[in-house]
Amino acid sequence: MADRILSFFCSLRLTVVCLVAALILVFVGTMAQVHEGLYAAQNRYFRSMLIYWSPQGFPLRIPVFPGGYLVGGLLLINLTASYMRRFSFNRDTIGQQLTHGGIVLLLVGQFATDSLQVESHMRLSEGEAKNYSEDGSKFELALIDATQGGSEKVVAIPENLLARQKEIQIPSLPFAIKVNRYWRNSRLSQLGTNAPGATEASRGFGQSIAVRELPATVKMDERNLPSVIVEPVSPQGKGGTWLASSMLEDPQSFQVGGGTYQMVMRPARYYNPFYIELMKFSHDKYKGTEIPKNFSSRVRLLNKASGEDREVLIYMNNPLRYGGKTFYQSGYDENNPKVTILQVVRNPGWLTPYVSCALVSAGLLIQFMSHLVGFIKQRKSA
Amino acid sequence: MKKWFPWILTSLCAAWILASLFPASEKGFKTREFGKLPVLLNGRVQPMDSVARNALLEIRNKQSVALENGQKLNATEWLLEVFFNARAADARKVFRVDHPELLSLLKLSETEKHFSFDQLQPGLDEIERQSERINATEPALRTTFEKQTIKLDQSLQLYRRLKNSLQPENSSDFVAELNDFEKILPEGVTALRDQQAGKPHDKAVFNEFVRMISRFDMVMRMAYPLTVPPASADTSRDNWMNAGAALLEFAKTNGIPQPVRFYAAMGQAYREGKPERFNQEVNDYRNWLRQRFTPELSKASREAGFSQFQPFYKTIVLYVLAFILGCVSWFHLSEWLRRSAQYLIVLAFGLHTFGLVFRMVLEGRPPVTNLYSSAIFIGWAAVLLGIFLERAYRDGIGSVTAATIGFTTQIIAHNLALGGDTMEMLRAVLDTNFWLATHVVTVTLGYAATFVAGFLALIYVLRGLFTRSLSEKTASALEGMVYGVVCFALLFSFVGTVLGGIWADQSWGRFWGWDPKENGALIIVLWNAAILHAHWGKIVGARGLMNMAIFGNIVTSFSWFGVNMLGIGLHSYGFMDEAFKWLILFIGSQLVIIILGLIPLSKWASFKNSPKHPKLSQPAGAR
Secondary structure (H helix, E strand, C coil), X not given: CHHHHHHXXXXXXXXXXXXXXXXXXXXXXXXXXXXXXHHHHHHHXXXXXXXXXXXXXXXXXXXXXXXXXXXXXXXXXXXXXXHHHHCCCCCCCHHHHHHHHHHHHHHHHHHHXXXXXXXXXXXXXXXXXXXXXXXEEEEEEEEEECCCCCCCEEEEEEHHHHCCCCEEECCCCCCEEEEEEEECCEEEEECCCCCCCCCCCCECHHHHEEEEECCCCCCCCCCCCCEEEEEEEECCEECCCEEEECCCCCCEEEEECCEEEXXXXXXXXXXXXXXXXXXXXXXXXXXXXXXXXXXXXEEEEEECCCCEEEEEEEECCECEEEXXXXXXXXXXXXXXXXXXXXXXXXXXXXXXXXXXXXXXXXXXXXXXXXXXXXXXXXXXXX | CCCCHHHHHHHHHHHHXXXXXXXXXXXXXXXXXXXXXXXXXXXXXXXXXXXXXXXXXXXXXXXXXXXXXCCEEEHHHHHHHHHHCHHHHHCCEEEECCCHHHHHHCCCCCCCCEEEHHHHHHHHHHHHHHHHHHHCCCHHHCCHHHHHHHHHHHHHHHHHHHHCCCCCCCCCCHHHHHHHHHHHHHHHHHHHHHHHHCCCCCHHXXXXXXXXXXXXXXXXXXXXXXXXXXXXXXXXXXXXXCHXXXXXHHHXXXXXXXXXXXXXXXXXXXXXXXXXXXXXXXXXHHHHHHHHCHHHHHHHHHHHHHHHHCHHHHHHHHHHHHHHHHHHHHHHCCHHHHHHHHHHHHHHHHHHHHHHHHHHHHHCCCCCCCHHHHHHHHHHHHHHHHHHHHHHHCCCHHHHHHHHHHHHHHHHHHHHHHHCCCCCCCCHHHCCHHHHHHHHHHHHHHHHHHHHHHHHHHHHHHXXXXXXXXXXXXXXXXXXXXXXXXXXXHHHHHHHHHHHHHHHHHHCCCCCCCCHHHHHHHHHHHHHHHHHHHHHCCCCCHHHHHHHHHHHHHHHHHHHHHHHHCCCCCCCCCCXXXXXXXXXXXXXXXXXXXXXXXXXXXXXXXXXXXXCCCCCCCCCCCC
């Protein structure tokens, strides 16, 4: 029995089935990007065990096809199983061993990347320095404790917690935040004579602002702009209902439990133990066209802990790798020539594709070259 | 005679190619010399000849104008007329309009395809009104009528810009205009300054000066190519200007820019029908340029010469000839026909290589920078592979495969060139010769190899099913070829795809983003791996291997073109709907052949009477 299971997992038949399933999956997942958007299609087809189909009007989820994790996982098992079973190290198989070893590494590395990689961006104008980068799609509700003069204490509530619309206890603050409403994608308009709607906020900017709900967007070039209605609650009393929104950039002060605090909804931040300062941003276009020719950012890297203070030029295809993160030249602001946008990526598995590429290339070359040499010898003797 | 036929045929073809390298010298207006003058357009220095060809391609889908008397106007001749004799050019039927609704909207005859600017004139307001509305809509959702309207509107704009590139289109004597301007300049500047300061000034001078400036201003706003090189080559060699801008900027300080004067003089000589003076002015301008702009001058000359030589067009002729000879050799079983095809393929490959390398040198780039050059390169690599196969097997199959793919990719390239400049500048992220030379080249080699395997398999199915020419020996040779080429394809597509990931990791910070073009490349890798594993595991026999290889054609064409039509992702550089139709047709044809390939071997013409079918030979990699 165990032998039969092992042969099943070792079989070339399984390899072919997995490869074909992967091909179908990649194809369908690519086509789906047209309507579902890159991110949603990725989650549904590639970052899943099974793909479900829900018939119109029925509350059913019928699994119809294996998802990316399942196919990739099976291939990985198939590879390792046959690797273990047939491993022999000699001249004839060395190419094959290298190739398959490289593929295993690539798959494992991509699973790791998939779960560990964090992407964010950093927007800097010339002269500005930042020690954090911001998430491109997620927001957070930052609560700032300004009472302890001098340094600020900031507590950030991530968006997925806000989305539950419950009361959130914050151990380090003497009050809780009750989320009354949460809009994933919204627009604001000034309440007035010609804007219809009502406000749910009793305090702050929100008293004169109506919130309109929009369907969540999946387009690559649009982002969801969330808003919330929150109520600070402490044993001593409530602090009124407030509107916080990704479209309100200024912090609002509120009082609760005898203290004064500020709240603001902002893109989720990832802090670095060092600062990046933009010294100069250059952006050229080809003469007489709108085609970008190159863009580059000269930045200053400041790390107080290590005493580092040096200049670095970040430009297209030449990122800065530092402190476990990589900083890429990603974009520019069309309205402000002095602003650069850097992409910041933390990916502990970034090196695996390089190694795997070398292994597989060498493996395939050895394998096919030995075929080719054999073939030519055979033709010559014939 | 038969023994010498291959050599004679190849020599004749070579002579035909060489002869066109040395065209007869021109009588009258030396338009070819004019066509070599450098200008800056699309961010790069190019000859007038390229401006003319690309403009005509956009307006007329052809690189020349057919006249009613059966003669032809080449691109530069047409451009000269547009520049210097706009009224005559307006009467040339150069605008291609063939959509019936568009024709009826403009009240044009439905029996014709080409119309002159004069004929379109009454409908200009209507075209503008329609395209204003259409421009506000999503490009992907436009109907054919709407797309054609927009295209016509753009052609008309381009044409009007060309007419006002060197002088105002209604100028009857621009040399005199420039002289008058030079004379009035000092007084005019004073009058203008006084007028602005509210001081008393000479009204007549002021009015005349403003009238002239407004004419130059129009040229500044309309002119298409930048024709005036930078005043000093030391600052920036890219800093070219158009004629109007140069007049307004420099007339005050340095007098009238020399290039503007040269072009005005050429225009005068052209209109007055004085070829000697025209040729003299072109020559003088070239000498003037030579002092400071030798690299630009020689680059433009080389590009113009290359366009005239048309090496890729000539390869099409050779590939067709070789294809016919190769196919006939299978039925005739004659060695001299097969050798003729083989030699012609080698000659065509030499010419193909020349064209490829010449373009690389002109651009200073690796072979593949855009879709156009990928077609040229895929063809080149496939032909090379075909030549090797022919050398090894000597059965005409390698030559026919090479000829088919070489021909097809050249036709694809030709149609892609209709989109405009094929040597356009590269956006910042692509501007890296290292990755273009590694990732792009390897992944494209992977495409080429997959196509070669697919076409070999097509030959297997079509010859085996419909003819009696597929002997057992040929069948097993084909099987060996397909297997070997798929190995090659897997190697290159895998390495190319992973290198692409590494490039993405270097420039965007992620190795894999499930971008459509990446997915397309991945699909090719997966499919080639599936073919090989199915073969090794003996899950498929010879026929199955062939059908899988033919499906590889579908997979590759999707990756090469299909994903560009989705209009999403970082790799999509344009939505091509004309090509979409052809892609669907191609995929359909491959599916039909796969279905034919599923017919049992006992029904195939080649195997009907043979007692046993070609057996699956023991593949080298099987365990």
